[in-house]
């Protein structure tokens with residue numbers, strides 16, 4: 001028995017037995033077939049209405065986001081609803097241009113014409129987190145639907161009503177029934193949805209869950225895109241505008257209570273400007289009103305904060321500000337520094353709270369080494385007044401995106417810019433052209449060119465010494481650096497082909 005015959009199906013315990021989920025997928029598959037028949041332009045016309053709906057319902061959606069997630073209202077507009085609406089406009093305008101077939105003739109088969117068309121995958125399962133509960137799943141769903149897929153969304157169990165609200169926005173666009181649906185539940189439901197075999201999983205969440213998602217998908221196998229955690233760093237060079245950099249750190253480390261995958265968790269500052277920078281950050285954080293910081297959305301986070309702070313104290317690190325709970329739902333914005341911080345969990349692990357750890361460097365190579373000594377690699381921010389130095393960092397830092405004199409997190413609001421990480425921050429991209437193509441597969445169709453009559457290919461049976469020469473000439477004709485040799489090989493091939501057509505038209 002061959003290896004393939006031994007494992008024809010995923011192990012039974014990986015198959016979902018939930019009839020509700022099976023039905024949801026069946027209905028989604030039915031709706032998808034008709035949806036995929038529409039042109040991209042027609043799909044974009046329908047989906048474009050989502051921007052109007054988001055803007056019309058802005059106040060209600062903001063109420064819901066503030067209530068369920070806890071972020072300040074200004075962030076509900078600026079980080080969730082506004083970017084989602086802008087994403088719709090960008091995607092709907094660009095998709096008809098981006099989802100087009102490529103046509104070409106391969107060099108070794110010039111008698112053929114190949115088209116590569118980005119076609120839909122089928123049913124895309126989106127599993128999303130609670131920290132950016134609207135913009136993350138909405139943007140992914142938009143791309144998947146535009147590309148011709150059906151979508152099943154499992155929002156975080158911490159923010160289920162925002163998941164339902166996304167369903168209402170798509171309903172208001174008049175999409176075919178069952179094309180987009182929301183399935184509520186916790187991780188067990190997420191696991192069941194993967195077991196029921198969607199055609200792709202777009203997962204956003206922690207590294208620990210991402211590993212489970214990938215293992216479950218591997219059993220089928222089905223493709224996954226993983227947008228995972230980050231311990232993102234902001235590098236401040238000695239030539240940077242320190243006032244500007246300190247404002248960026250105060251905001252980038254603490255907005256949404258630090259519950260942002262790309263928040264500033266680490267600061268690498270040149271040792272000569274450390275005190276100036278840190279004291280400005282501390283001053284600025286002291287002036288941020290409690291209402292602007294947001295609150296703990298998911299209670300389990302409290303334990304992570306307490307563990308990281310306790311460890312920092314035990315190591316004798318210097319807590320420059322914060323470090324205490326203002327009330328049960330809000331940790332004071334915290335800045336920590338000191339000898340040995342680079343070994344501490346607050347530096348190496350995702351705190352996902354308003355906590356910034358600071359370390360120093362003496363030269364750029366040291367900063368890059370310290371930056372890359374990290375399990376994650378989502379975004380990095382570099383503050384310097386030297387464009388050359390900034391480009392040097394941008395080329396060397398191991399991350400998905402580098403922002404120069406700006407916060408990497410801001411890029412998530414830009415629908416045009418591919419978003420995603422490397423290493424422990426995952427792989428695959430949402431947003432931009434890459435995010436759209438992530439929801440497609442390249443379908444190859446190969447057809448005759450020039451209306452040529454069919455003839456036996458010179459590399460088919462029976463093999464004879466002429467064919468050996470012909471194949472050697474084929475290699476020379478496409479790959480030799482000399483034009484003269486390529487031309488000579490083509491001439492000989494032409495003659496050999498002609499002879500073969502005459503002598504052995506068919507085998």
Ligand code: NAD
Pocket residue numbers: 127128129130131132136154155156157185186187188189190191194204205206207208209210212213227228229230260261262298350352378420421425
């Ligand atoms: P999480 O991993 O706990 O949960 C994410 C989602 O996965 C939830 O919907 C959850 O129900 C589901 N889930 C849990 N177990 C599952 C399983 N076994 N199979 C399938 N689904 C399962 O993450 P979270 O606490 O909701 O979100 C915070 C994390 O997300 C942080 O690590 C943060 O950095 C990361 N994040 C990353 C990005 C990014 O763009 N890279 C964006 C936002 C958040």
